[in-house]
Amino acid sequence: xxELPEVETTRRGVEPYVRNNKVSALVCRQRQLRWPVPxxxxxxxxxxxxxxxxxxxxxxxxxxxxxxxLLVHLGMSGNLRVISADQPAxxxxxxxxxxxxxxxxxxxxxxxxxSVLWTTDDISAHKLIxxxxxxxxxxxxxxxxxxxxxxxxxxxxxxxxxxSKVVVGVGNIYANEAxxxxxxxxxxxxxKISKQRYVVLVKEIKETLExxxxxxxxxxxxxxxxxxxxxxxxxxxxxxGRAGEPCVTCGTTLKEIRLGQRSTVYCKDCQK
DNA sequence: ATGCGGACCTGTTAGC
DNA sequence: TGCTAACAGGTCCGCA
Numbered sequence: 001x002x003e004l005p006e007v008e009t010t011r012r013g014v015e016p017y018v019r020n021n022k023v024s025a026l027v028c029r030q031r032q033l034r035w036p037v038p039x040x041x042x043x044x045x046x047x048x049x050x051x052x053x054x055x056x057x058x059x060x061x062x063x064x065x066x067x068x069x070l071l072v073h074l075g076m077s078g079n080l081r082v083i084s085a086d087q088p089a090x091x092x093x094x095x096x097x098x099x100x101x102x103x104x105x106x107x108x109x110x111x112x113x114x115s116v117l118w119t120t121d122d123i124s125a126h127k128l129i130x131x132x133x134x135x136x137x138x139x140x141x142x143x144x145x146x147x148x149x150x151x152x153x154x155x156x157x158x159x160x161x162x163x164s165k166v167v168v169g170v171g172n173i174y175a176n177e178a179x180x181x182x183x184x185x186x187x188x189x190x191x192k193i194s195k196q197r198y199v200v201l202v203k204e205i206k207e208t209l210e211x212x213x214x215x216x217x218x219x220x221x222x223x224x225x226x227x228x229x230x231x232x233x234x235x236x237x238x239x240x241g242r243a244g245e246p247c248v249t250c251g252t253t254l255k256e257i258r259l260g261q262r263s264t265v266y267c268k269d270c271q272k
Numbered sequence: 273a274t275g276c277g278g279a280c281c282t283g284t285t286a287g288c
Numbered sequence: 289t290g291c292t293a294a295c296a297g298g299t300c301c302g303c304a
Binding site for chain 1: 295
Binding site: 034112152153154155159 | 274278
C-alpha cells in the first residue's frame with residue numbers, strides 16, 4: 001500500500017484531526033513492529049502534549065510536539081486512520097494514539113514492517129532520517145544532481161532511484177512507472193545515463209508522484225472514520241502489474257524481471 | 273564507497 | 289478442495 005503518495009495522502013487526511021490536539025493516552029497492543037515500540041518513553045514524554053505539526057520526511061510521518069517527535073512508518077502493509085477512540089480494535093490494530101477530543105489515530109499493519117518510534121533529537125539528526133536524500137518535489141532533486149551522483153555507479157538505474165540516500169519516496173511501483181514514461185531500460189547502469197535522459201526521468205518521477213497524490217486526494221475521506229479502503233487507481237498504472245500484457249504505446253508484450261528481488265516490468269521496445 | 277543478499281512478518285494467490 | 293510455495297507496495301544491516 002504505502003508508497004510516498006499514500007503516505008502523503010495519509011498525512012493530509014489525518015492532519016486536521018491531529019494538529020493542535022492533545023494526546024491523552026497511548027494504547028499499544030503489539031510492541032513488536034519493525035522495531036519495538038518505545039511505549040514508556042511515549043507515555044512519559046508525548047502523553048499530555050499537544051501535537052503542533054504533522055510532517056513527513058520520505059515515508060516517515062512526523063507528529064511533532066514541544067517535547068519531541070513521534071515517527072510513524074507504514075512499512076509495506078500499514079495504514080493509519082482517525083477513528084473514535086472507543087471503536088473496538090480489530091486484527092492488526094497495533095497502536096492507538098488517543099486524543100483528548102475522543103478520537104484516536106489507529107495504526108493497522110498486518111505485516112508489521114511499520115514502526116512507531118520516539119525521538120527528542122532534532123529530527124534531521126535522527127539515525128533513520130539524517131542520511132536521506134532530497135524529497136522528490138524539492139528543487140534540489142534535479143537532473144544535475146542525479147547525473148553527478150550517478151557517475152561511476154554500476155547499479156541499475158531502477159535500483160539507483162529507489163535508494164533512499166539518492167532520493168526518498170520512489171518505491172517499486174513508481175520506479176517502474178517513471179522509467180517506462182522516460183523510456184529508460186530499468187537495468188541500464190545509472191552511471192551510463194546522459195544528463196538529457198535524467199532531465200526526462202526527473203520530470204517523470206515528479207509528475208508520476210504528483211499525479212498519484214492528486215488521485216489519492218479523492219479518497220481522503222477514507223482515512224477518517226469507517227473502514228474505507230483507499231482506492232488504488234490501478235487503472236492508471238502503465239506497466240506495474242501488467243507483465244504479459246501489451247505495452248500501451250507499441251503493443252509489445254511487457255516483460256518482467258527481478259532487480260534486487262523486486263518485480264520489474266518494462267517494455268523492451270520502448271525502454272532502452 | 274558501493275552493491276549485494278538476508279532479515280523482519282503475515283496475508284493472498286498461484287500451482288500442484 | 290486442500291496443501292505448499294512463492295510473492296507482496298519498505299528499508300535497514302552486515303558483509304564482500
